[in-house]
Amino acid sequence: MTERGRFFLLMALLTGLVVVLFVASLLIGPAGLGISASLSALFAADGDVVAIVMQEIRLPRAILGAAIGATLGLSGAAMQGYLRNPLAEPGLLGVSASASLGAVMAIYTGLSSSFPLALPLMALGGALVAVVFVRLLAGESATPISLILAGVAVSSLAGALTSLVLNLSPNPFAALEIVFWMLGSLKDRSMTHVWLSLPFMVVGWIMLAQVARALDALTLGEVTAASLGFKLSRVQALVVLGTAASVGAATAVAGAIGFIGLIVPHVLRPLVGSHPSRLLGASALGGAAVLLAADIAVRVIAPERDLKLGVLTALVGAPFFLWLIFKTRREMI
Amino acid sequence: MVFAVHRRLFAVIALLACCVPAAAEPPQRIASLNLCTDQMLMLLVEPSRIASVSFLAQRADSSVMYREAAALKANYGRAEEVFVLHPDLVLAGTFTARATVSILERLGKRVELFEPATTFDDIRAQLLRMGDLVEERAKAEALVAAFDEQVRLLERPQHRPLAAFYFANSYTSGRGTLPSSVLEAAGLRNLGAELGLEQTAALPLEVLVTSRPDLVVKGRTYDRPALAQEIFVHPALAYLDARSEEAVLPDTYMVCGTPHVLRAVQRLADIRRQLGSPAPRPVATRGSGSATTVR
Numbered sequence: 001m002t003e004r005g006r007f008f009l010l011m012a013l014l015t016g017l018v019v020v021l022f023v024a025s026l027l028i029g030p031a032g033l034g035i036s037a038s039l040s041a042l043f044a045a046d047g048d049v050v051a052i053v054m055q056e057i058r059l060p061r062a063i064l065g066a067a068i069g070a071t072l073g074l075s076g077a078a079m080q081g082y083l084r085n086p087l088a089e090p091g092l093l094g095v096s097a098s099a100s101l102g103a104v105m106a107i108y109t110g111l112s113s114s115f116p117l118a119l120p121l122m123a124l125g126g127a128l129v130a131v132v133f134v135r136l137l138a139g140e141s142a143t144p145i146s147l148i149l150a151g152v153a154v155s156s157l158a159g160a161l162t163s164l165v166l167n168l169s170p171n172p173f174a175a176l177e178i179v180f181w182m183l184g185s186l187k188d189r190s191m192t193h194v195w196l197s198l199p200f201m202v203v204g205w206i207m208l209a210q211v212a213r214a215l216d217a218l219t220l221g222e223v224t225a226a227s228l229g230f231k232l233s234r235v236q237a238l239v240v241l242g243t244a245a246s247v248g249a250a251t252a253v254a255g256a257i258g259f260i261g262l263i264v265p266h267v268l269r270p271l272v273g274s275h276p277s278r279l280l281g282a283s284a285l286g287g288a289a290v291l292l293a294a295d296i297a298v299r300v301i302a303p304e305r306d307l308k309l310g311v312l313t314a315l316v317g318a319p320f321f322l323w324l325i326f327k328t329r330r331e332m333i
Numbered sequence: 334m335v336f337a338v339h340r341r342l343f344a345v346i347a348l349l350a351c352c353v354p355a356a357a358e359p360p361q362r363i364a365s366l367n368l369c370t371d372q373m374l375m376l377l378v379e380p381s382r383i384a385s386v387s388f389l390a391q392r393a394d395s396s397v398m399y400r401e402a403a404a405l406k407a408n409y410g411r412a413e414e415v416f417v418l419h420p421d422l423v424l425a426g427t428f429t430a431r432a433t434v435s436i437l438e439r440l441g442k443r444v445e446l447f448e449p450a451t452t453f454d455d456i457r458a459q460l461l462r463m464g465d466l467v468e469e470r471a472k473a474e475a476l477v478a479a480f481d482e483q484v485r486l487l488e489r490p491q492h493r494p495l496a497a498f499y500f501a502n503s504y505t506s507g508r509g510t511l512p513s514s515v516l517e518a519a520g521l522r523n524l525g526a527e528l529g530l531e532q533t534a535a536l537p538l539e540v541l542v543t544s545r546p547d548l549v550v551k552g553r554t555y556d557r558p559a560l561a562q563e564i565f566v567h568p569a570l571a572y573l574d575a576r577s578e579e580a581v582l583p584d585t586y587m588v589c590g591t592p593h594v595l596r597a598v599q600r601l602a603d604i605r606r607q608l609g610s611p612a613p614r615p616v617a618t619r620g621s622g623s624a625t626t627v628r
Contacts, residue, residue, distance in 0.1 A: 029537070029539050030537040030539050030540050031537070031539035031540055031542070031543045033543070047572060049542050049543050049545055049573075050543070052542050052569050052572050052573070053539045053542050053543060053569065056567075056568045056569040056572065057538055057539055057542070057567075057569050058539075107558055107559075107560070108557065108558060108559065110557060110558055112558075113558055169557055169559065170555070170556075170557045171555045171557040171558065171559040171561075171562075172555070173501055173502065173555075173559040173560070173561035173562070174557070174559045174561075176561075177559060177560050177561065180560060188503065188538050188563075188564055188567060190567050190568050190569070191568060192568065303537075304534075304535050304537075306535070
């Protein structure tokens with residue numbers, strides 16, 4: 001089979017996996033509805049209670065799971081390709097934490113209740129600040145480790161400010177919600193959240209998809225890429241804005257979910273034959289599958305405990321990250 | 334060294350306190366650290382005998398008797414601020430300020446603990462116990478008699494609609510809670526109890542919707558936003574309670590087991606009567622939803 005054929009097979013398999021997990025996500029919930037009844041209720045026009053559960057509770061959860069997972073996988077692949085850094089990922093570089101801070105400022109000051117779009121916009125703003133900062137830092141001389149250290153600093157600062165905003169809120173529940181913003185959850189999200197975040201995520205995906213060819217050229221170095229006719233300033237703007245828009249919107253409605261953007265591109269890279277352009281699409285599908293699976297797992301493992309998504313992704317992702325650091329360090333020596 | 338001396342000093346104080354024969358006269362400087370003991374105390378004794386009540390007793394959003402408490406000295410449950418009041422009786426809840434309670438006990442203060450009341454029998458028993466502690470037995474008996482009289486007058490309806498409490502973060506009151514007792518007394522069935530939930534427990538939105546309650550009693554919404562109360566504006570809930578009623582049921586009336594819970598019972602009984610006929614309801618449909626919401 002040709003390399004191209006293998007790639008299409010991989011994409012077909014990943015698409016199938018996402019579809020299966022999406023349907024599974026629709027079928028799993030505490031109400032214990034029948035399979036055929038719930039799937040037909042999904043398209044029912046008159047809403048009995050089963051239709052309300054399916055259309056207003058489970059469908060937005062499944063849509064957000066797929067879209068946010070795709071965002072994290074895609075932006076992870078784009079950042080790794082653009083920065084040519086194996087450790088780049090929205091969570092580790094502080095982009096998610098900064099987006100959380102923006103979202104928290106929008107919600108808990110009351111701004112988003114009078115102007116709903118403030119939520120995704122401020123999260124986008126937070127993400128943008130972090131991406132620009134990371135880009136400035138990751139100039140010619142930045143090693144993978146120094147980039148991660150900068151990410152640690154950005155994450156800690158954003159986390160501390162998030163905690164401060166929540167602690168200052170007069171609402172007694174606010175302080176406890178730090179867990180949601182640091183670890184993420186899709187519990188009881190509604191179509192409102194889908195409409196608020198999905199358009200921004202789609203815009204971000206489109207921007208990131210446009211840099212695919214440029215990322216291939218960038219593997220040969222910036223000078224070569226420029227000589228091949230890629231405008232590097234435009235590529236940079238697309239990566240920065242695309243990541244900020246999609247990760248900002250994703251984080252605004254589900255909190256910061258780590259490690260998906262790190263693991264998924266690494267697992268898929270050998271399978272797509274080291275073409276950053278192919279890795280983008282594959283990582284988007286892979287990210288969607290992983291987040292849907294994680295969101296199904298939190299509902300199956302501890303249905304009544306509201307286990308956070310970030311707990312599961314970190315349990316898998318953190319050991320992987322450590323292994324990656326050791327590997328990177330060996331290569332640098 | 335210093336510690337040792339101090340500890341010995343404490344021991345001496347404790348010894349003195351425990352072995353001096355109890356004063357014949359009733360306690361005159363009573364300090365309360367818990368919102369519920371605060372309110373029972375204020376029902377039973379003159380303000381002049383109350384050395385301090387908790388700061389929560391003075392807040393309109395937590396206390397039914399905030400007006401009565403306004404003139405009293407407030408405490409924040411800290412050991413030293415209570416100790417310097419030289420109380421001859423300290424009242425606290427079994428879950429309040431554990432550290433403070435143990436320090437005060439070691440300093441030889443007489444501390445009496447009250448469990449949270451969950452049933453109307455608890456309310457009666459606690460009022461009588463409080464009456465004995467502050468030596469106002471007759472007054473306590475009179476309060477219990479008045480309470481019983483009001484409970485006796487409550488309707489026992491044939492048709493008992495299904496009601497669900499829905500608090501922030503999708504929590505509800507199951508069996509063994511005061512709000513559950515209040516619902517029962519108001520002639521309503523408690524969804525949380527019928528689902529077999531114990532204490533205050535999570536009630537998934539899906540389960541609330543598919544249980545088709547006749548009435549959803551929402552928890553309090555704070556002015557300042559938090560994710561915890563976003564659940565109250567979830568579209569699925571909006572379909573369920575299209576016939577929404579913006580009635581006010583302050584949860585202050587259900588926090589503590591005092592005769593004030595009857596105000597909550599009466600309010601819920603009024604709403605039950607408005608729910609009307611016991612005719613079997615059709616499946617809840619959008620736009621003509623059949624649950625009523627109370628906040």
